[in-house]
Amino acid sequence: xxxxxxxxxxxxxxxxGGRERAFRVALYVFLTVTSLIWLAPLLxxxxxxxxxxxxxxxxxxxxxxxxxxxxxxxxxxxQAELPHYYLNTLLITIPALVLVLLFSSLVAFxxxxxxxxxxxxxxxxxxxxxxxPQQVIVVPLYRLYLLTPVPEWLSDSGLLLDSxxxxxxxxxxxxxxxxxxxxxxxxKTIPFELSxxxxxxxxxxxxxxxxxVLPLCRPALAALATLEFTWIYNDFMWALVLIQTGDKxxxxxxxxxxxxxxFTDYNLVAxxxxxxxxxxxxxxxxxQRQFVGGLTLGSTKG
Amino acid sequence: MAVLDxxxxxxxxxxxxxxxxxxxxxxxxxxxTSLSRADQLVLGLMLGVPTVLHVALVWLPTLASVVLSxxxxxxxxxxxxxxxxxxxxxxxxxxxxxxFWPAVQHNLVWLFFLLVLPTAFGLLLAVLLDRxxxxxxxxxxxxxxxxxxxxxLVGFIWQMMYQPxxxxxxxxxxxxxxxxxxxxxxxxxNLYAVLVAAGWRHAGYVMLLFLAGLKAVDPALKEAxxxxxxxxxxxxWRVVFPVLKPVNIVVLVVTVIEALRAFDIVYVINKGxxxxxxxxxxxxxxxxxxxxxxxxxxxxxxxxxIISLGFIITYLFQVFRREERA
Numbered sequence: 001x002x003x004x005x006x007x008x009x010x011x012x013x014x015x016x017g018g019r020e021r022a023f024r025v026a027l028y029v030f031l032t033v034t035s036l037i038w039l040a041p042l043l044x045x046x047x048x049x050x051x052x053x054x055x056x057x058x059x060x061x062x063x064x065x066x067x068x069x070x071x072x073x074x075x076x077x078x079q080a081e082l083p084h085y086y087l088n089t090l091l092i093t094i095p096a097l098v099l100v101l102l103f104s105s106l107v108a109f110x111x112x113x114x115x116x117x118x119x120x121x122x123x124x125x126x127x128x129x130x131x132x133p134q135q136v137i138v139v140p141l142y143r144l145y146l147l148t149p150v151p152e153w154l155s156d157s158g159l160l161l162d163s164x165x166x167x168x169x170x171x172x173x174x175x176x177x178x179x180x181x182x183x184x185x186x187x188k189t190i191p192f193e194l195s196x197x198x199x200x201x202x203x204x205x206x207x208x209x210x211x212x213v214l215p216l217c218r219p220a221l222a223a224l225a226t227l228e229f230t231w232i233y234n235d236f237m238w239a240l241v242l243i244q245t246g247d248k249x250x251x252x253x254x255x256x257x258x259x260x261x262x263f264t265d266y267n268l269v270a271x272x273x274x275x276x277x278x279x280x281x282x283x284x285x286x287x288q289r290q291f292v293g294g295l296t297l298g299s300t301k302g
Numbered sequence: 303m304a305v306l307d308x309x310x311x312x313x314x315x316x317x318x319x320x321x322x323x324x325x326x327x328x329x330x331x332x333x334x335t336s337l338s339r340a341d342q343l344v345l346g347l348m349l350g351v352p353t354v355l356h357v358a359l360v361w362l363p364t365l366a367s368v369v370l371s372x373x374x375x376x377x378x379x380x381x382x383x384x385x386x387x388x389x390x391x392x393x394x395x396x397x398x399x400x401x402f403w404p405a406v407q408h409n410l411v412w413l414f415f416l417l418v419l420p421t422a423f424g425l426l427l428a429v430l431l432d433r434x435x436x437x438x439x440x441x442x443x444x445x446x447x448x449x450x451x452x453x454x455l456v457g458f459i460w461q462m463m464y465q466p467x468x469x470x471x472x473x474x475x476x477x478x479x480x481x482x483x484x485x486x487x488x489x490x491x492n493l494y495a496v497l498v499a500a501g502w503r504h505a506g507y508v509m510l511l512f513l514a515g516l517k518a519v520d521p522a523l524k525e526a527x528x529x530x531x532x533x534x535x536x537x538x539w540r541v542v543f544p545v546l547k548p549v550n551i552v553v554l555v556v557t558v559i560e561a562l563r564a565f566d567i568v569y570v571i572n573k574g575x576x577x578x579x580x581x582x583x584x585x586x587x588x589x590x591x592x593x594x595x596x597x598x599x600x601x602x603x604x605x606x607x608i609i610s611l612g613f614i615i616t617y618l619f620q621v622f623r624r625e626e627r628a
Contacts (some may be wrong), residue, residue, distance in 0.1 A: 027430060032437075034427075035444040041459050041502065042447070044470045048462060061465075062473035103352035110349040114337075122353065124618055129360040131555070131614045133563045135585040136607045139599040140366035141359065142589045143377065154520070176352055181621075205341040234452030236566040241589050252452050256570055259458065266462055273458045277451050284450040288443070291450070295507070296514035297588035 014229035049073065056267060071272035080262040082251070082275055089250035092164050092239075093232045096171040100228055101221055103172060104179035109209045111180075112187035113195055123184060130177025136239050141170065145242055162244045170242070171232050179224050182294075186220040187213060223294035226287045230280050251276050364607065371601035377594050384597075391601035402602075405579040408493055412580070413561035420501035421557060423510025429538065431509070432516040443512075446506030453503065456569035459500035461486065489577030496578060500567055504560060508553055514541070514627075515549030549618065555617040562610050581606050 046059055050068045059066070076082065111119040126203065145161035155163030194216075195208045203211070214221075239253035246257050255276055263269040284291055337345065371391055375384045395402050427445055430437060448456065463470050464485035471485070472478040485495040519542055527537035543550075565582040568574045574583030581602060588599030 027435075031430065031435075031441045035441050038448070038468070038502070038506075039444050041463050041499075045459050045462055056468075061468040062470065062478065078600060105357070106348040107352045110345060114345065120348070121620065124622060125353075125361070126356060127621070128614050128618060129356055131559055131610070131617065132364065133358065133559065133582065133606055133610055135563070135565065135582040136367060136603045136610070137363035138586060139589055139596055139603055140363040140370060143358075143596065144363060144366075169355065170359055173356045174355055177360075180352075205337070205344045205348070230450050234450075234455075236452055236454040236569075237586075240569070241586060252454055255454065255458065266465070266468065269458060270462060273455055277455055280450045280452075281447070284447070286441075292446075292510060292514075295510055 007127045022129050045270045045274055048266055049274055051267055053265055053267050056221050056265075061266065072267045073275060075269050076263065076272040076275055079268075080258045080272060082272070084247075085249065085251040085254045085258075086249060086279075088164065088254070089233060089252070092171070092250050093229060096168045096175075096232050097225060097228055099168070099172045100175045100179055100232075101225060103222070104176040104224075105214060105217065106209070107176070107180045108183035108187050109213055113192075113208070113213065123181065125178040126180040130174060130178070130181070134174070138237070138241055142241060157245075161242060162248065164243075164248060166242050167238055167250070170238050171235065175228055175231065179228065182224060183217060183220055186217055190216050221295070222287075223290045226283060226290040227294035229283055230291070233280055286288075367579040367600045367603040367607065369600075370597055371604045373597040373600075375596045377596045387597065391597050392605075395598070395605070397603055401579050401584055402581075405581045405584050408579055409561065409564070409581050411493060411557060412497060412564055415494075415497045416501060416504055416557050416561050417554070419505045420505035421508050421553060423501075424505045424510075424553075425512050427505070427509040428512035428516055432513060442509075447509050447511075449506045451503065453500070453566035456499050456503050457496075457567040460496075460502075461571065463499075464495055486571055487576075492520075492571075492577045496567055496571060500564065504557070507556070511549055511553050511556070512546070515546045519545050551617065551620045555613050559610065559612045562606060 046055075047065075049072050050070070051061070051065055052067055052069050052071070055066045056063075104126075107122070110116075116122075142161070145166050146159060149158060149161040150157055150160055150163060150165060154165050157163055160166040160169070160209050190213060195212050198208050198212045233250075234252055235250070236252050236256075239250050240256075243249050243253070246254065249257070255272065259269055259270060263272050343580075370384075372386055372388055373384045374387045374390070430581040431442060435441070451459070462468075464472075466472055466482040466484050466487075467478050469478075469485075472483055477483050483491070488493045521539050523545065524537055527541040532540065563582065565574075565586065566578055566581060568580055571585075572578055574580055585599050585602045585606065588595050
């Protein structure tokens with residue numbers, strides 16, 4: 001790297017030491033300023049949520065605080081009954097997450113371990129399905145949900161429409177495309193000899209799946225679980241369209257209604273928004289490696 | 303594919319239990335044919351149940367959108383009330399529907415904006431961060447933190463930034479007291495204001511994808527380029543960037559799909575009106591809005607479908623061709 005002195009910009013070490021250092025300094029300044037700008041909207045929301053309403057009413061929001069308080073979070077929590085909406089989200093997210101991973105790992109196991117003629121077509125069907133814009137299917141899906149009866153104990157509307165079951169099902173159907181694609185790529189890296197040996201020992205297909213292949217997929221499953229939790233939690237559209245009773249909405253979709261009704265000032269809007277963001281931010285900060293792994297798993301492994 | 307490479311000599315001795323499927327010369331079908339009845343059934347269920355659900359809830363409605371787009375149906379009467387009107391919906395949408403062309407134009411602006419600014423910026427950040435840096439982790443985290451927020455939430459958070467009198471932006475540029483800029487209320491401006499918010503979230507995603515791609519590039523390539531006298535700029539554009547082609551295609555497709563799906567953020571801000579119309583909003587209006595014209599909404603959906611299919615097929619082609627080679 002030291003030889004080509006005729007290259008003007010590539011800092012050769014002997015001549016360009018000063019230039020190299022200047023570049024590093026500029027780089028750090030640029031990155032620090034940019035990342036602070038990037039965090040600014042969130043910091044502004046945090047700051048707004050910590051201000052007392054009287055204070056901001058008197059001095060405006062762009063002012064130094066007279067005092068800081070956590071009251072807004074308490075108010076947003078109780079007034080808008082946030083625990084209720086968190087529970088709704090949980091009732092949708094957890095079953096959907098489990099089913100997505102189960103279904104997509106089943107299909108991925110089938111197409112990656114056995115050599116059917118339709119493997120590639122099936123895999124393409126799932127992958128393409130996941131890429132469709134949701135709006136392409138929403139109009140007939142709404143009709144389909146309206147026409148599908150469901151036992152009362154599963155949905156008090158008696159239909160798939162306006163039921164949390166319906167939301168779970170569409171999440172499973174839609175998201176299994178991406179997960180199947182990722183998992184089948186991952187399973188192809190597991191040596192065939194392993195399941196072959198299990199088969200010779202008399203293990204059926206189900207045991208090969210559950211006891212041989214699936215345990216080896218743990219890293220991929222963890223990455224997908226993190227990612228899918230975030231995506232399902234963040235869904236706005238499906239619940240907005242397919243749930244009609246405001247009470248049954250998950251928190252992301254409910255926020256739009258709540259902000260008009262209960263969050264009367266920006267301090268409360270900020271507090272409510274941050275509370276709604278909290279689960280995904282926490283999961284992200286704790287499981288960052290899995291999250292990043294999941295995103296890039298789908299793109300760089302081929 | 304690994305199976306195809308294995309010599310047929312390893313065919314299992316249990317071939318007598320094989321189902322009498324046709325033999326395809328040159329295709330190693332032995333795994334599928336050497337299964338016991340019970341295993342065939344189990345495997346059928348494993349593949350069948352998820353596939354049926356996926357097809358029933360994703361592909362059937364897609365097909366239904368296409369079929370219903372040739373009909374007129376207000377959805378109140380039964381299916382027998384459907385009237386077939388041929389291409390009327392499409393003709394009406396294209397020639398008479400005042401919100402259609404603005405929506406298409408906004409989608410195109412959305413696409414163009416996302417493809418140019420956040421993508422280029424994400425690439426720049428990835429290149430800058432792809433080296434040993436103090437606080438590298440902090441920088442990365444702050445850039446892709448917005449990605450874990452829902453677009454609906456991004457809408458809420460940026461509304462607080464854009465408030466004419468109390469928002470951070472107007473206060474910082476000194477336009478909060480007099481001469482206020484109404485970022486989200488002005489129909490000539492609000493699309494771009496919303497795009498900044500959407501780009502804020504998208505750039506981190508792009509950065510992440512490129513960063514993963516850059517990490518996989520063989521450093522020997524860059525060294526070879528440097529030895530040949532290329533400067534950093536030339537080495538990147540002529541050597542590294544072409545190697546990133548698979549990532550570039552993923553970024554392209556992710557961005558296009560994101561632009562076509564855009565909905566949540568404009569719906570949260572003003573339900574997609576007054577300068578923020580998008581094709582997705584027009585479709586959704588036929589389900590939860592004032593009008594419930596199923597044929598009409600389906601025709602809009604088909605237009606969206608046709609636009610997306612081009613990109614989806616490009617993506618599939620790229621991804622699965624790579625797979626064949628692997």
